[in-house]
Amino acid sequence: VSDPTILHADADAFFASVEQRDDPSLLGRPVIVGPGVVMAASYEARARGVHSGMGASVARRLCPEAIVVPPRFRAYVEASRALFAIFERTAPNVEGHSLEEAFLDVSGLERIKGTPAEIAARLRSEVRAKERLAISVGVARTKVLAKMASGAAKPDGLIVVPPEREREFLYPLAVERIWGVGPSTAARLRELGIETVGRLAEHSEESLRERLGEATGRRLYAVAHFREPGRVRRGRARRSFGSQSALGRRPRSRRELEALLARLVERVARRMRRKGRAGRTVVLRLRFGDFTRASRSQSLPRPTATTNALLIVARRLLAASERAIAERGITLIGITITNLDGTGAGVQLELPLGPEPAVEALDEALDDLRERFGAAAVTRGPPRPGDREPRSFSDLG
DNA sequence: TCTGGGGTCCTAGGACCC
C-alpha cells in the first residue's frame, strides 16, 4: 500500500473569486458570472441555490440582489497561469485538469518539502498570500479519491485521506458523488439497487462491466476498491480544438450560417496555428430547434491548420445538413477539429542503436517526417499513449 | 431549468485489410 501522495488542488468558485478579488466592492456579496447562463457563482450566491449551468432567469429569481458580471476570460487565464506557476514550484509532476484545478504528485518530496499534508497546507497559504485566491486541496492515494477529497474540503479547506480511512470516507457517499458518474449512470446504478459506493463495492467487476459497459464497469469497480491505475501525467497533449456559438431560436438564413461558420473555423484554425498543431478531422456540431443535437464529420488524408482547407470541409458538412436545418431550425453551430497530429495515426521509426548518438538519428528522422507531412504535423516529445501500440485486442470465440 | 463554451473519453456499426 502506497502512501497518499496525490494532491488535487482546486480553486474555489474560480471565475467569481477572480471577480471579487479584482473588484473589492464585490467581496462578501453574491456574484454571478455570465449573462444568459451562470458560468460561475460565488459562495454567497450558491448559498441561495444558484449554481453554474443554471439559466439566468432562474438565478435571478433565487437571488435577486446578485451582481451579474460578464466573464473576463483574459483575467481568468492570467490567474490560472499564476496558479499553475505555484503548482509547478510545489511539485515536479503536475497534471492540469482545467484552468483552475490540477493534480500534483508529491511522492519522494518528503525529505525536501515535508509530508504531503504539510506541502498541501503550504500550497494553500502560498496561493492565498500571492494570488489572493482560496483553493481547496485533497490528498489521497488515487486521483479520484484526491479529487473527491478536495470537493469535500470546499470551500477553502484541506482533507487528507489516509489509507486506513478510505472506506470511511468513500463508502457512505451516494454514487452520484463519484467523479465521472452523472445522471445517466446514477440512474442505472439506482435501478440495480446500488445507491452508495459501499453497495457498489459489493459487486464483482464482471457484473458491473456487464451491466454498465466495459469502461464504466471497470472504472467504477476500481474506484470502489481504491485501485484506479491513473497516475499523475504531466504535459498531456490536447486532443481537439473547437469553437461554438449558441444562436437563440430566430431562424437563420443560409448566408448568415455560412458567415458564422467561416468565423468559427477561422477562430479555431488561428488557435491551432498559434499552438503549432494541425488536425485531420473536421466535426460540425448542430443543435436543432428542439435542442436535440447532431454531428457530421469528415477526415482529411493529412493534418492541416489552414483556414481554407478546413473551411472547405466545414462548408461541405453544412451543405449536407441544410435540409435538416431548414426543417427543424437551428439553435447552435460549432466546429471541432480532432485527430490532431501526434494523437492519432503515427509513424513508426526504427532508430539504430549504434555508436553514433541516437539523438542525431532521431533528428534526422524528424526532418524526414517534416518534409513528408509538413512541419506542423510533426511534434517532438514523450510518446503519447496509443502512438504506436496495438489499437485493439480481441477474442471472438 | 427553456439550455454557454470549452473539453475528454467511450460505444457501436461498417468498410476494409491480411
Added chain:
DNA sequence: TCTGGGGTCCTAGGACCC
C-alpha cells in the same frame, strides 16, 4: 461459395466534466 481470427480507420452519438 462460405468461412476464421486478427486487425485499422471512419462516422455518429452519448455521457460527463469545468
